[in-house]
Amino acid sequence: MKDQLEQIRQSAKEALLLCEDPKALEELRIRYLGKKGELTAILKQMGKLSAEERPVIGQLANQVREEIENDISAAAEKIHQHLLEKKLASETIDVTLPGTPAPTGKEHPLNIVLNEVEDIFLGMGFSIAEGPEVETDYYNFEALNLPKDHPARDTQDTFYITENVLLRTQTSPVQVRVMEKQQPPIRIIAPGRVYRSDAVDATHSPLFHQIEGLVVDKGITMADLKGTLEIFIKRLYGEDSVVRFRPHHFPFTEPSAEMDIQCFNCHGEGCPMCKNEGWIEILGCGMVHPKVLSNCNIDPEEYSGFAFGIGLERIVMRRFAINDLRLLYENDLRFLDQF
Numbered sequence: 027m028k029d030q031l032e033q034i035r036q037s038a039k040e041a042l043l044l045c046e047d048p049k050a051l052e053e054l055r056i057r058y059l060g061k062k063g064e065l066t067a068i069l070k071q072m073g074k075l076s077a078e079e080r081p082v083i084g085q086l087a088n089q090v091r092e093e094i095e096n097d098i099s100a101a102a103e104k105i106h107q108h109l110l111e112k113k114l115a116s117e118t119i120d121v122t123l124p125g126t127p128a129p130t131g132k133e134h135p136l137n138i139v140l141n142e143v144e145d146i147f148l149g150m151g152f153s154i155a156e157g158p159e160v161e162t163d164y165y166n167f168e169a170l171n172l173p174k175d176h177p178a179r180d181t182q183d184t185f186y187i188t189e190n191v192l193l194r195t196q197t198s199p200v201q202v203r204v205m206e207k208q209q210p211p212i213r214i215i216a217p218g219r220v221y222r223s224d225a226v227d228a229t230h231s232p233l234f235h236q237i238e239g240l241v242v243d244k245g246i247t248m249a250d251l252k253g254t255l256e257i258f259i260k261r262l263y264g265e266d267s268v269v270r271f272r273p274h275h276f277p278f279t280e281p282s283a284e285m286d287i288q289c290f291n292c293h294g295e296g297c298p299m300c301k302n303e304g305w306i307e308i309l310g311c312g313m314v315h316p317k318v319l320s321n322c323n324i325d326p327e328e329y330s331g332f333a334f335g336i337g338l339e340r341i342v343m344r345r346f347a348i349n350d351l352r353l354l355y356e357n358d359l360r361f362l363d364q365f
């Protein structure tokens with residue numbers, strides 16, 4: 027019996043040393059220490075021993091059991107460590123590798139320039155006003171002194187929703203909405219989308235953007251208009267920019283003008299960039315028509331004002347030398363990534 031115990035001790039030790047996975051370890055435990063295990067089988071035969079032999083064998087059997095238990099714990103610890111190391115090795119992160127770049131958005135060229143324009147006017151004491159893109163005939167035309175038979179009211183130029191509701195063709199209706207709510211002094215710009223029934227080409231789009239401006243106070247003159255717009259252009263395009271005002275007609279201003287900027291390329295000589303004109307039209311402007319003021323319950327005897335309307339696309343295209351308007355709306359990242 028003693029030999030048997032020694033043999034169990036020996037074979038258990040060897041088997042446990044070689045054991046490498048938790049399942050095999052559990053099988054070994056059952057095989058040696060389980061109820062039907064080898065050690066238990068021997069202990070069951072203890073009854074057959076003599077009184078002298080029994081304590082000796084019993085002690086040995088307990089020793090063997092303890093040893094096997096210790097070896098099992100050691101093996102379990104070894105297996106656990108081994109698995110952990112394997113897991114860590116397979117999950118290693120090389121922190122020196124470059125990360126996966128997350129694609130970030132960029133500001134659209136229209137917004138880059140719009141933000142600059144807003145900053146310039148905010149710096150001159152203007153605030154920013156907004157109005158609806160779906161407008162009524164009254165605000166888009168009637169209140170702005172556009173007579174019923176004005177060509178701009180034609181369905182060929184304007185998107186009508188009903189007879190009286192339309193997509194605004196200009197940002198000028200925001201002037202009326204502001205003046206209705208606020209008595210002078212007024213100093214606002216109103217940027218936003220406008221719509222016209224135009225076919226798409228390199229210089230036309232049925233959707234584009236304008237920035238409206240309006241100043242109303244006591245004693246406002248054409249000199250304020252010219253000074254303000256000249257400063258605006260110099261801030262936007264540089265101190266050496268040259269502008270000129272040309273008489274024009276708008277129903278909501280009297281007198282009216284268009285402002286041109288001298289071509290940067292040829293300085294007024296004429297070149298392909300300015301279609302040989304030497305000047306490029308940038309905006310429309312004028313002194314607010316007395317009828318428009320009275321339409322909004324502002325007394326034209328007491329107050330005067332100037333207004334202007336800038337085409338955002340036009341100044342963006344100038345700024346970045348973009349030759350086709352469509353590029354601004356096509357969402358082609360090869361184009362947009364350049365800004």
Ligand code: DAH
Binds near residue numbers: 238279309311312332
């Ligand atoms: N609304 C005009 C347009 O769409 C632009 C404009 C011209 C606005 C003169 C103004 C202005 O406020 O005074 O062509």
